[in-house]
Every structure is written in C-alpha cells, then in structure tokens.
Amino acid sequence: MCRLAAITSSEYFSPIENINALETMKEGHDGSGMGLILKNLGGEFEELRDYPILSGICSKDGMKTLDDYMNKLGFKLKYTWTPKTRTVKGVMGRDHYFARVYDYPDVYKHSSLEEKEDLLLRTRLALRKFGEGDESIIVFSFYPDILTLKEVGDPLELSEFFGLDKSPLKARIIFAQGRQNTNYAINMYACHPFFIQGYGSMTNGENTAFVPIREFLMSRNFPGYIGYNSDSEVFCHILHYTCKQLGYPLTYYKDVITPLKQTEIDKRTDSEAARLLKIALRPLCIDGPNCVIAFTPDGTCIMVQDAKKLRPGIVGGVKGKYGLMSEECGLDSVVPQRDKSGDIFPMKYDMVIVKPDAQEVMVWNQLHG
C-alpha cells in the first residue's frame, strides 16, 4: 500500500512539506519510489503560468531527440528548470531531470484551449513513444502550470538528491506519493501521481477491476488513454473522462466509480440521470480497496473512497491550508495547529471537496446527490 500526501494552500509552500509528511507515514511505504506533482507554481514559474511545462527525464541522446522534435514542431524553449542533484546513497541518478517551459508554435498562438491541449497531449505521447524502448526519454506531463518529478528511491533521500530542501521551488497545490511496490516491476510510468489535461490523481490500494476498466478506457478512442503501467492510472483517466469528456460535474465521479444500488438511486433527485449513467458506465465501477486523492483544473482537490474496503484517508486543516493524507500523523506534520475535531475521515458515500485556494471544505454525500 502506498502513502499519499496532498497539500492545497492559498500560499506557496515547498514540496518538502509533503515529503516530511510522507516520512511520518513511513511504515506504510517501502521507499520504492516517489512522485511529485506541483500545480499553481510559484517562484520562477509564476510569470510563466500560461506556458506549457514539459516534465521528464532524459538521457544525453534522448535530450537531443527531444530538442530536435520540439524544434521541428515549432515549440520555443523559454525556460529550463533542473534540480540541483546531489549524490545520495541508494539513489541511482539519471542524466537529465528537467521541467522545460515552452512557448507554443506560432500557428497555435491564437488557438483555443482545446486545440492547445490536444497538441500538448499528442506531443507528450510522441516523446513517450520515442523513449519507450531504451528509456532515453521519459515524460510525465506537458501542461501549463504543472510540474512533475518522479524517481525510484526513498522520498526523503530523493528530496536530498533533488536538493528540494534548498530549492526555491514552490507551489500552492502539491501531491506526493511514497510508493509501495507490490504489483509491478519498477517502472517510472507506474509511479503516482498521474496527470492528464488538467486532472491529476494518486491512489492507494489494488484495483481489482483494472482490466475491464483499462479495456473500456482504451476503447474510448482518446489518444491519452494509454500506458496503464499501474492499475491506479485509470482513476485519473476516469476523472478526466467523467468531467472533461462527458462534461459531468465533479461529484458524478463518485457515482461512476462507486455506483449506488438502484434503491438508493431512486431516492435522489437526479435518479433518472444517475440510473442512466450507472448502466452506461458499468465497466468503470471499481471494487476497491482504494482511496483516491485528485485535483481538477480549477484547483479543487478531492478525496473519495471505494464503497467497501476503504483505505486510510483523512482531510483536515485550517482555512487557507488543507492536507489530504493517508494518515493523521502526516496531517499533523503539515497543519499541526488545526482543530483536530474537524478532521474528516471520508466513508463509502462521501466525497471530500476542498475548494480552490483551500478556502473551504465540504463533504458531499452520494446518497443525497
């Protein structure tokens, strides 16, 4: 089982806060990897909010291929961030870790967001394909105001390796996962959090319904629904599919992954629509045990549980800073001054929603719709 530490705040903060939270929950992960996604970036990225950031890892050869390809497409490099890596025992470093900010090709200057998103997705997938055979290029995300960092190793050691403790890198939403590698060989693409077109998620637990869900998503005819080196990647794609492709409000994500019984649906005011989508999206039902923490493009963060086996999960904090964590000790390290009686442990029907800028927390109950 992995450990998850998400923080959303109205102020910029360092990812080291997440990593410290993961450290308190160390009994729950085996240090086989860490993933970080930073959203609403500060520091040097603050002025570059509208430009897409390509996050990934390259070998020397891979970097050349990447440059050639990006030049060919007409992307113009505006800024490059690289972590100041240090030698740390137990961490096998790679050639280039990077977050490169690009300007769009000229022909896309006046394109709509959808067209730009499509371009970014196709570019990321092409780069991923170039590097798939020899791992010369690994790309995690290519999207404005999103930075992703992943590597194999213990989170605390990795933060030292990346020099995060001394880095000015800051953001207002940061998701971090400490990995427990139980199911699959260590593959960088299997590391949470996952991201696609503004939606990000991380999960713990095994996804027993993985294969039918994967087959359903892969047959949606959407190029981004590929990969699935981890059975948890589907949670991110289901969120994207529900909210972006189908245009449903966020709370219906819960209805899709943990559909109610018909007798329960009948009591909701939107029962007719809820029944229709329950039937239509039957293959996307999960059977847990999973705790999903996710964010949406507007900066809303959520936590939901499966309907039966329930993984550990807690949401708490103060106005302006909330943590969504696997365990209470993680939350204690991030927001120690909060009123603990207000901590929320979401149960089978709940979706905990933290509004953008961590201004408000609400618990949406699926039974009431």
Add this chain to the structure above:
Amino acid sequence: MEPASRLDHNHELAIKDLPYIVRWRDDRCKRCGRCTAVCPMLSIEPAVIVRRSVHSEGTSPEPKSSRLVETIVKQTTNIERYCIGCATCTLVCPNEAIEPEYNPQHKFNFHKNKGGHPYRRGGRRNDPLPSTLDRLRFTRISMLTDPALDAGRHEFRIRTYLGRILPAEELPVKLVSGKLEADKISGMFIPPVREIYPVMIGSMSIGALSPTMWEGLAMGITYLNEVEGMPVVMCSGEGGMPQRLLKSRFIKYFIPQIASGYFGWDEIVRVIPHMVEDPCAIEIKYGQGAKPGDGGLLMAHKVLKLISEIRGVPMGVDLPSPPTHQTKYSIEESVAKMIQSMSMAWGFRVPVYPKISGTRTAKAVLNNLVRNQYAAALSIDGEDGGTGAAYNVSMDTMGHPIASNIRECYLDLVKYGKQNELPLIAAGGIGKKGNLAANAAALFMLGASAVSIGKYIMQAAAACHGDEMNRCNVCNLGKCPRGITTQDPKLYRRLDPDVVAERVVEVYKSLDVELKKIFAPMGRSTELPIGMSDGISTDDHAIAERLQISYVC
C-alpha cells in the same frame, strides 16, 4: 442357398452390442414385476425359461435331474427397445436386484438407423470429457494487496443488465443547476434495460417440457423474485405460454420466445391488450447450439390438449419448426425488421434479442447487431447446449464451443468500444460437470454479461437421468421416466411441481453463495466481473493463447 441365420440368430445383435447391459440378480429378485412394468423402453420383460436342475438327496450321490419352469427378467436385443440406462428399474426394485451397467464396447451407433432413419435423441453432446470451461481456474486471488471480501458478511450485487445500453457519450442528459437531468425534450429513444440475475433459465418450451416440469420451474422463478429478491428470469422456449400467465403480473419474470414455427404467437398477440405487465424481454430464436441449422420438432404424441391450446394447433399432429425463419432473406433486412417489429408490439418497452447457435460466423451477426439500435443483446448457444429432440449427428458434431466464441465476440466489441452496449449471453454446456457457478463466473470473465442454463436445471431440479454417456436421452420420444419431457400424464404425474420449484430455489440460493465464494477472494462485489480476464488461467497453453488468458501449471 437358404441362409442359416434362422438357426443361429446371426443377424440379431448381441447384448454386448448395446450401450447398457442389465445386470439382473436371480437370487435377489422376488418377481414382483415392477421393473418390467416401469421400463420406458420395454427393454426388459418377464420371460419364462426351462431350467435343468440336478440334485441328490441320499447319503451317497444319486444325482437326479429335473426340469423347472422359471420366470426371469430378460433384456431384449431389439435395437428399437434398447436399454437406455436410465435405471428406473433400479429405482423401483425393492431388493436391489437389477441395475443397468454401461458397456464401453457397445456398437450402438453402427446399428441405430433402422428403416434408414438416423438416430435421433434428446440431451446434449455425448462427450464426457471436461469442457474448456471446466479447465479454467480463478487464479488472481487478492489477499495482502487487497483485503479479501467476506462472502458471508459483505454485500454483493450479483446482477446484470439485459437490454441495449446507450454509450455514455450519447446519453440524453443535460446539466441543470449543477446536476444531471434526463433530457426528455430531446425525444431520444432510450432502450429498455432490465436488471436481472446473471444466470437465466434458457429456452425450454411447454411441449418439450411436461406441464409439471414447466410449472415447477415457473413457480421456482416466481418465488426467487417475489420472496428471495433474486431477479432470475426464464425463457419460454418456442410454443407460447399459458394465457393465465401471460395476463398475470408474473409475466415480467419471463421471456417469451419466438422461433421459426411461430407456434403460440397467435395466442400471445391476442393477449397483448390484456397484459398487465410487460414481459422481461423477447427472444428471437435463430439457432440452437445442440442442433445448428435444424428446426424444432414436437412429435405428434406430445401434442395433447394443453399443448394444442397454447400453440393454437390441432391435437396429435407433428409440429416441425423450419430450420430457418421463412421471412428471413438477409440479416441486414429481416433480422433488423423482426427485432423492430417485436419491439414495436410492446411499444419499444421490452428488450428484444436474437439467439444463435455457436458458430465461427457469430462475429458477423454481432457486427450487424451492434449497428441495430433496437437489438438488446446477443445470445450465443454453444455446442454443448441441450435439446429435446435432434439428430445425433447434429448434436455430436455440429456447432462451436461457447468459450472461444464468446471471447472473440467480446474482444471484438472491446475493439470498437462497444463492450458495454450489447450484452452477450452465453449458453451451452454451462454446469455440464456440475460446476455451475465456476462455469458461469469463467464466462463472465471471458466477456459474457449473462449465461443461460437448461440441461443443468433439469438435472439439478428434477433429477434428469441424461448424461454424456448417452444415458436416457429419450426426451424426443415422450417417454421421459422422470416425467420431465413428456406429455403422458402417467409419466408426468410422477413429477411434483412443488418439489421442482423447491429445488430451483435451492439451486439458485446455493449458486449465489458459490458465486460470492469466487468473487470475494478476487475482490469483486459491486458489479459483475465482465471481461476481468486477468482473473482466470488454464493449464493448457493452446486454450490460454486462444482465450488470451494466462497459462499456469
């Protein structure tokens, strides 16, 4: 030259040529005559023989012989009256003096064509070997990576959908004040979808089945729905249903079938205005796994008063259904029309789906149905499916196994992203070796949305003797010793419909527990694990490769 056969019986068959040899024990038999009276084939008969007896009574040997006239039970070698091995004689014998024994050296198939009539029978394919389904194992057990579910404590929803399911992209819903609402103004057709138990009772007609058997099944189904809350449904088979049932509220648990003879449909159509509930669905039979390309046949001696009333035909005539629907010109035109016509008859409120026999062309049918928005499902009946009457050659050699047929159809749907839109119903040999839950679960994981059973429920609920060693299998002759497939009151009154109903309920309740015992350790409880192919494996490389599942040893 005059042949000598008259003297040495050379043209008669020997007992060793027959599939079953009756073992009768002279020392136990009290000559009550029950066995010979009950034998459905008249294979055994009382006979009188003269026996020479040698005995000595004095202190020194003084053998004397005498001739005794004795009654015995004799097995005939007449192939028309061959012993079918049903063992009804054993059942009635008070002294355990008689029992048929299978003869593996028999030459039955060489001789059972007298008068140039090929061998016809009921039952299913005579292949006693385990089927592919019985070679599948559930191997992805979640334990430490996923706390296993408790089959006895947790809530399980073992349900499926019968009906055409709209893709999410096309759902008539709109956003109103942050909530989704069904968009009724759009006027878009929303196909009817039923939530049912995923193991259905397949099509067996009143006519093929005796009144008591059918009534027992119907009562069992109704009890499961009304009392146990299990939405098990049952297909009528061809030949209509009693008007009383059609007009009742219980019709919602039944699926009337229309087949190539259209028997019973005059009566059904007349009843439609008087129906208080819609049926669960309508099944259009185009093919049957046991006898692909063959129509049905209800022989004259089964067409008695009840059957003639339900089917709207005279009594005592053969009722053959053509091999194909007479209106069928092409799949594009007539199947679509027929599905649409049947839908229209109930105001498009009832799912209508076709049933075909397992075949390598199933994918072509599927591709056509996918494009027909009124097609509610596709039922595929594999080669191990049962029947009340068919030519032996059809049953034993024609057809396609269900496992790979359903798998390739499912994967085809996946390829086009339609795997949740057109449910696949698998039938044919499910529970052949008694492993009903395991076979059904394996088929779900291969891609079936539901399965249909027929022969299994006859065996489990009414102790049908038939098996894959060609035991009994005289469903076609109306001589069913259990009273399951006969219209002879002397035979069917042996069967108590209440007992059948009770057994149906017991079978389904235990099936439900067994399905949970399979799904729980695999971590599935909310939705049926349709297409969860990573859950199953086999110890056969070729099967694994064909079904695209893992190989284990």
